[in-house]
Amino acid sequence: xxxxxxxxxxxxxxxxxxxxxxxxxxxxxxxxxxxxxxxxxxxxxxxxxxxxxxxxxxxxxxxxxxxxxxxxxxxxxxxxxxxxxxxxxxxxxxxxxxxxxxxxxxxxxxxxxxxxxxxxxxxxxxxxxxxxxxxxxxxxxxxxxxxxxxxxxxxxxxxxxxxxxxxxxxxxxxxxxxxxxxxxxxxxxxxxxxxxxxxxxxxxxxxxx
Ligand SMILES: NC(=O)c1ccc[n+]([C@@H]2O[C@H](COP(=O)([O-])OP(=O)(O)OC[C@H]3O[C@@H](n4cnc5c(N)ncnc54)[C@H](OP(=O)(O)O)[C@@H]3O)[C@@H](O)[C@H]2O)c1
Numbered sequence: 001x002x003x004x005x006x007x008x009x010x011x012x013x014x015x016x017x018x019x020x021x022x023x024x025x026x027x028x029x030x031x032x033x034x035x036x037x038x039x040x041x042x043x044x045x046x047x048x049x050x051x052x053x054x055x056x057x058x059x060x061x062x063x064x065x066x067x068x069x070x071x072x073x074x075x076x077x078x079x080x081x082x083x084x085x086x087x088x089x090x091x092x093x094x095x096x097x098x099x100x101x102x103x104x105x106x107x108x109x110x111x112x113x114x115x116x117x118x119x120x121x122x123x124x125x126x127x128x129x130x131x132x133x134x135x136x137x138x139x140x141x142x143x144x145x146x147x148x149x150x151x152x153x154x155x156x157x158x159x160x161x162x163x164x165x166x167x168x169x170x171x172x173x174x175x176x177x178x179x180x181x182x183x184x185x186x187x188x189x190x191x192x193x194x195x196x197x198x199x200x201x202x203x204x205x206x207x208x209x
Pocket of ligand 1: 030128131
């Protein structure tokens with residue numbers, strides 16, 4: 001599969017490596033331009049390329065957005081129409097500035113991204129796993145106590161695609177429901193600060209319905 005990554009930092013760069021290791025092709029971008037990604041793509045090998053901000057959106061069958069929430073309006077809209085978009089982002093007012101509709105919980109950062117993108121099939125994932133755990137703690141399917149990643153989205157088929165990718169790189173995906181259910185595993189929630197088991201994630205999701 002071709003996977004585009006907008007943002008190539010702790011999470012985007014780690015996901016790029018894991019996806020290449022799983023046999024996918026990646027195109028990665030950041031805010032400073034492809035010339036600043038030469039070392040990263042060299043270390044990833046021939047299935048990785050450095051890209052401009054627009055290119056990953058056009059390149060990817062699936063596109064990961066892994067940037068500060070304050071920057072989501074920079075994500076290109078037109079090339080992402082109809083595509084599966086993985087949103088790894090969290091809202092931190094200290095970093096992102098105050099965003100009133102997130103402060104009052106009337107929406108979530110993933111829904112803000114979905115609103116911006118209009119027709120993309122946004123799935124929230126990878127937002128609550130620390131980058132070092134993502135890099136180092138993946139295990140084969142069936143391993144006891146395999147780490148679990150909650151996912152949320154409004155498109156069932158998109159969630160299946162993302163769950164498969166998560167399994168390929170070493171984790172169990174647990175679907176919590178619609179995109180709005182991503183608020184169950186945002187910063188400040190009980191699911192955020194720990195590595196909860198799949199059953200714990202399911203219990204929290206069921207308890208919220
Ligand atoms: N670190 C974690 O453990 C962790 C875990 C889960 C979720 N998250 C969330 O995932 C997101 C990414 O986190 P991170 O730790 O990977 O951040 P990071 O290491 O600071 O990397 C952020 C990346 O986003 C790029 N970027 C910033 N503004 C951009 C823009 N306008 N257009 C395109 N690219 C832009 C940066 O490019 P430049 O370097 O060129 O500016 C950089 O490649 C955040 O929302 C974060 O809260 C982080």
